[in-house]
Amino acid sequence: MPHLSLTVNGDKHELEVPANRTLFALIREDLGLVGTKDACRQGVCGSCTVLVDGVPMRSCLALAVRCQGTHITTVEGLKADGKLSRLQQEFINAGAVQCGYCTPGMLIMATALLAENPRPTETQVREALIGNLCRCTGYVRVVRAVMAAAS
Amino acid sequence: MNDQSTPTVARGFRYVGKPALRSEAIDKVTGTWIYGADLALPGMLHAKVLRSPYPHARIVSIDLRRARSLSGVRAVVTGDDVPYLFGSAIRDEPFLARGKVRYAGEPVAAVAASSESIAREAIDLIEVEYAELAGVFDPLEAMEPGAVLVHEDLGSYEMEAAFNRYPGSNIVGHSRIRRGDIEQGFRESEAVFEDVFTTQYVQHCSMEGHVCAAQLAADGGVTVWSSCQSPYNFLRDLAKALGLPYSRVRVIATGVGGAFGAKMYLRAEPLTVALAMRSDGRPVKYAHTREEEFVGAVVKHPAHLTFKTGVKRDGTMVARKVTAVYNTGAYGDAGPQVARNSAFSGTGPYRIPHVWIDSYCVYTNNPIGGAFRGFGVPQATWAHESQMDMIAHRLGIDPVEMRMRNLLEPGDATCTGEVLYTSVGAKQTLRRAIEASGYGTALPAASSARVARGRGLATMHKLTNTPTNSTAIVKMHQDGTVNLVCSSVELGQGINTVFRQIVAERLGIPMEHISIGSADTHYTPYDQSTSGSRSVFHMGNAMLRAADDLARQLCELAAPLLDAPVERLEFRDGGVAQIGSMRLIPAKEIIERRFGARGNTLNGEGSFTPPGAQPPDKETGQSSKMSAFWMYATHVADVEVDLETGKVRVLKVVAAHDAGTIIHPEGAEGQIEGGVVQGIGATLCEEMRVSDGIVTNASFAEYKIPTTMDAPEIVPLLVEVPHAEGPYGAKGLAEPALAPTAPAIANAIFNATGARVTSLPITPEKLLRALKQAGK
Numbered sequence: 001m002p003h004l005s006l007t008v009n010g011d012k013h014e015l016e017v018p019a020n021r022t023l024f025a026l027i028r029e030d031l032g033l034v035g036t037k038d039a040c041r042q043g044v045c046g047s048c049t050v051l052v053d054g055v056p057m058r059s060c061l062a063l064a065v066r067c068q069g070t071h072i073t074t075v076e077g078l079k080a081d082g083k084l085s086r087l088q089q090e091f092i093n094a095g096a097v098q099c100g101y102c103t104p105g106m107l108i109m110a111t112a113l114l115a116e117n118p119r120p121t122e123t124q125v126r127e128a129l130i131g132n133l134c135r136c137t138g139y140v141r142v143v144r145a146v147m148a149a150a151s
Numbered sequence: 152m153n154d155q156s157t158p159t160v161a162r163g164f165r166y167v168g169k170p171a172l173r174s175e176a177i178d179k180v181t182g183t184w185i186y187g188a189d190l191a192l193p194g195m196l197h198a199k200v201l202r203s204p205y206p207h208a209r210i211v212s213i214d215l216r217r218a219r220s221l222s223g224v225r226a227v228v229t230g231d232d233v234p235y236l237f238g239s240a241i242r243d244e245p246f247l248a249r250g251k252v253r254y255a256g257e258p259v260a261a262v263a264a265s266s267e268s269i270a271r272e273a274i275d276l277i278e279v280e281y282a283e284l285a286g287v288f289d290p291l292e293a294m295e296p297g298a299v300l301v302h303e304d305l306g307s308y309e310m311e312a313a314f315n316r317y318p319g320s321n322i323v324g325h326s327r328i329r330r331g332d333i334e335q336g337f338r339e340s341e342a343v344f345e346d347v348f349t350t351q352y353v354q355h356c357s358m359e360g361h362v363c364a365a366q367l368a369a370d371g372g373v374t375v376w377s378s379c380q381s382p383y384n385f386l387r388d389l390a391k392a393l394g395l396p397y398s399r400v401r402v403i404a405t406g407v408g409g410a411f412g413a414k415m416y417l418r419a420e421p422l423t424v425a426l427a428m429r430s431d432g433r434p435v436k437y438a439h440t441r442e443e444e445f446v447g448a449v450v451k452h453p454a455h456l457t458f459k460t461g462v463k464r465d466g467t468m469v470a471r472k473v474t475a476v477y478n479t480g481a482y483g484d485a486g487p488q489v490a491r492n493s494a495f496s497g498t499g500p501y502r503i504p505h506v507w508i509d510s511y512c513v514y515t516n517n518p519i520g521g522a523f524r525g526f527g528v529p530q531a532t533w534a535h536e537s538q539m540d541m542i543a544h545r546l547g548i549d550p551v552e553m554r555m556r557n558l559l560e561p562g563d564a565t566c567t568g569e570v571l572y573t574s575v576g577a578k579q580t581l582r583r584a585i586e587a588s589g590y591g592t593a594l595p596a597a598s599s600a601r602v603a604r605g606r607g608l609a610t611m612h613k614l615t616n617t618p619t620n621s622t623a624i625v626k627m628h629q630d631g632t633v634n635l636v637c638s639s640v641e642l643g644q645g646i647n648t649v650f651r652q653i654v655a656e657r658l659g660i661p662m663e664h665i666s667i668g669s670a671d672t673h674y675t676p677y678d679q680s681t682s683g684s685r686s687v688f689h690m691g692n693a694m695l696r697a698a699d700d701l702a703r704q705l706c707e708l709a710a711p712l713l714d715a716p717v718e719r720l721e722f723r724d725g726g727v728a729q730i731g732s733m734r735l736i737p738a739k740e741i742i743e744r745r746f747g748a749r750g751n752t753l754n755g756e757g758s759f760t761p762p763g764a765q766p767p768d769k770e771t772g773q774s775s776k777m778s779a780f781w782m783y784a785t786h787v788a789d790v791e792v793d794l795e796t797g798k799v800r801v802l803k804v805v806a807a808h809d810a811g812t813i814i815h816p817e818g819a820e821g822q823i824e825g826g827v828v829q830g831i832g833a834t835l836c837e838e839m840r841v842s843d844g845i846v847t848n849a850s851f852a853e854y855k856i857p858t859t860m861d862a863p864e865i866v867p868l869l870v871e872v873p874h875a876e877g878p879y880g881a882k883g884l885a886e887p888a889l890a891p892t893a894p895a896i897a898n899a900i901f902n903a904t905g906a907r908v909t910s911l912p913i914t915p916e917k918l919l920r921a922l923k924q925a926g927k
Binding site: 028032033034035036037038039040041042044045047074075076078079084088091092095097098099100101102103104107125126127129130131132133134135136137138139140141142143 | 186357441865
């Protein structure tokens with residue numbers, strides 16, 4: 001089995017993984033980080049999005065072995081110094097969380113957006129999140145939360 | 152008419168109607184809230200299911216030998232291994248198909264193995280020989296004499312007595328409403344209009360699909376973990392199917408990633424239990440794939456609705472006859488209740504003296520129709536609100552005036568004969584939505600001549616399943632902090648927060664001192680279901696009663712400490728005091744002084760069943776009290792129609808809802824916003840396509856739900872008309888949030904273009920045809 005070394009939320013991991021193992025399975029099953037959500041496994045819904053070297057990626061479509069030497073951030077890694085990130089706090093403040101199943105993917109995608117564009121327009125926020133499906137909120141408060149975090 | 156509405160802020164509440172941190176928000180933004188899909192149990196096996204590729208076929212043979220011999224496979228089952236039937240209103244569904252399959256996607260065999268991939272491999276090794284049978288797919292054809300029968304044994308199934316079924320046919324439910332004299336009503340009418348409306352298959356698309364785990368228990372019973380809405384429905388239906396005492400079936404609710412009705416009745420659980428019974432005590436987990444969610448879970452019933460309505464020239468409604476046909480697919484599931492519920496809303500929230508409604512639930516060889524947010528009422532609303540505008544237009548009456556003339560007020564009776572006396576906010580929702588939307592003023596001009604803009608509205612009402620019970624325990628620890636113990640499930644709708652607010656208000660203790668766990672039927676008391684918009688009203692009342700019981704116990708314990716008779720004591724601000732006295736002993740001190748340092752817990756218990764409820768008469772649908780409460784809503788939609796492409800864009804939706812007193816305003820607004828966007832999806836882009844029983848778009852790539860770019864500006868309006876029996880005046884909210892959206896959009900399209908589409912979804916193709924007919 002191929003040997004893989006990568007850093008997840010700041011922790012270094014050395015693993016033997018089958019070549020066909022997805023990053024999604026590695027994160028959820030091998031590392032037990034279940035905050036990355038399982039919803040379509042087809043790369044359509046955005047629930048399993050993680051950051052690979054700062055770039056958002058659908059972990060269900062990414063092969064783990066392609067992530068050699070990368071730094072990965074999942075929702076569990078968004079807190080800094082034990083405190084919620086600004087985005088996490090604004091999601092709570094805005095009431096952007098209902099069932100919460102899409103929330104990790106939304107937070108990861110929005111984190112990537114704000115890293116690249118700290119002052120997005122509402123349209124830019126909506127465009128950035130177009131691939132993250134939510135069935136509960138109607139997106140109103142999700143967009144509001146991201147705008148608040150950017151202000 | 153007096154406006155019963157009183158703003159919550161004026162009523163001096165400390166927690167009710169105030170902002171509150173969602174109980175589980177931090178867990179959800181940090182990824183630590185555990186859903187069913189995240190469940191991992193020691194020694195857990197993984198299940199996969201072989202599903203029928205044919206919609207109707209005899210099973211000739213099943214060869215399991217190669218699957219059984221695969222290394223890592225622990226159990227393989229077929230329907231013949233578990234000869235049980237399950238179901239809610241009717242027990243008609245086998246754990247896995249037996250003898251024949253009735254829909255494409257029906258479980259035929261299931262495997263439990265040490266890994267998901269081995270289970271999948273084993274499934275591929277199972278060989279099934281089928282002999283295809285002629286199928287019946289159109290519900291109207293299925294009702295004809297001589298139609299192919301989906302269930303030859305319909306008469307043999309156990310069914311709730313409230314429903315009519317016709318053995319020897321495909322009709323598994325028939326509900327009637329008979330009120331006044333329908334023929335006289337049409338004779339007295341000055342104009343009579345008959346129109347047909349249809350709705351499509353919509354899938355719930357909760358982001359977390361159906362998922363459960365099952366394990367045999369040491370007492371010979373079974374433990375089931377499930378991402379579910381109704382732990383006690385599951386307990387009852389599993390116990391009945393397996394012939395187990397209720398006390399040996401244990402249902403534990405996991406975190407739930409969206410439900411919307413789909414997780415109200417057993418679905419993934421029976422076959423998982425069947426595997427667990429053959430897995431040497433190891434737990435078995437089964438999670439639907441997204442494709443299985445489309446083909447093998449449940450869907451919203453497509454409906455065929457014929458509405459014949461008689462009116463006076465001034466718009467006064469006189470008579471209505473409805474024939475509604477609900478396509479429930481291969482098994483009953485929630486179908487008979489959905490069709491019946493739809494009948495109860497056949498007149499909409501309007502006074503109509505002469506009513507005749509037949510609502511049929513019909514088997515076909517299609518995917519299973521189940522509960523979907525609104526339980527048949529969105530389908531009825533689509534018909535009655537589309538027709539309302541069509542009639543108004545034909546009579547030359549303003550649609551608002553037409554509605555105001557007929558809307559229910561206190562003292563009026565519903566079509567089911569219930570005289571409404573409290574919290575009748577139909578007119579208030581209409582008024583508020585009209586004011587806030589600027590209805591009657593011109594919309595801003597469109598950017599191009601090929602684009603037409605218009606505005607439309609729709610009003611609706613909905614009942615809740617009645618009578619049903621909720622029971623709660625409010626448990627106080629010796630430090631004075633409290634656990635709420637109940638079987639309501641946090642689905643994202645925010646009830647865990649609402650219950651904490653309600654108990655904080657009643658006991659006068661801070662919300663931070665109140666925590667709430669999750670349902671486990673071994674320990675949490677009965678609750679009928681987290682559905683039907685019932686939880687705030689029913690469980691909220693149970694929580695109040697439990698809090699009162701706890702307060703009474705504390706007063707009794709405090710009496711000797713205060714040297715006062717218990718009648719002179721009251722519980723307030725987290726402690727007991729003599730009435731009128733400033734001196735208060737905190738609950739913590741009472742418990743410690745009475746029980747010593749080793750302490751105790753005090754359990755207040757409260758049980759609530761709405762008083763005075765009467766089941767509807769089976770022949771006429773009449774009842775003096777059909778529902779614990781009625782909810783009302785009006786939506787106004789602004790749309791833009793591209794006349795060349797037929798594409799519709801929703802610009803704005805104003806959504807006014809009478810949910811009684813609002814306990815958690817932010818949560819309530821979020822429910823409305825999410826409902827409106829679900830409503831937009833069901834109106835414009837969502838349709839699970841089923842061709843001769845085969846689902847042809849079973850993925851998120853092919854079945855499009857609204858995205859951030861489809862969601863318009865939404866203005867939620869909370870119209871608070873307090874309910875006399877509700878906890879602090881609250882009633883329910885969640886289901887109506889999507890129901891008026893579709894007809895409001897259709898009416899707005901008509902307003903913009905003069906084109907009328909009566910079939911959902913309103914696709915560009917249908918709209919272009921309608922535009923052509925309208926001469927555009």
